[in-house]
Amino acid sequence: DAGVTQSPTHLIKTRGQHVTLRCSPISGHKSVSWYQQVLGQGPQFIFQYYEKEERGRGNFPDRFSARQFPNYSSELNVNALLLGDSALYLCASSSQGADEAFFGQGTRLTVV
């Protein structure tokens, strides 16, 4: 069975640009969470979606937004990119949110 898949794996963007990151959860999982992991630090929670509804939001500016589609895949959007947005963006899926979370390999975003 396929695990959590994220695309693209690597991405380079310029300051001020917009980026969209994509995540496909494990088949049957209805919850998707997004985390930002800056180099040398632990992942920081950004969003959780369950059944297409936002369940929780971390301490991130409004430039960060996300959505979940009817097939439970998800997109994370970041507007007006800053150098400090450079990080590994991780997606995790779980059956119902509070169950065990399975992480994808992440998207490495570099903002120059």
Add this chain to the structure above:
Amino acid sequence: GESVGLHLPTLSVQEGDNSIINCAYSNSASDYFIWYKQESGKGPQFIIDIRSNMDKRQGQRVTVLLNKTVKHLSLQIAATQPGDSAVYFCAEKNSWGKLQFGAGTQVVVTP
């Protein structure tokens, strides 16, 4: 705000020895803790978890200890192998699944 943090940034262990990774948490209301392993270029991988009503839980070669009195969590890896080289995170999970991670400990296994 509340946070979960680690004592040691890097731990060097000889192959075959036991490893102990420590973690301090500050939220005394925390109910559920998880240890994750993250290898280079990969996402975090679940190792073992423990609820606040337990003091100890054992898995395959791993043991997690929870001391609620001093708000301390540890992960013990028995007979450390080269494949155990990775960054290890403790994390607190809330009732709806939000994970709050610590900074991580790099474990380096030497031959």
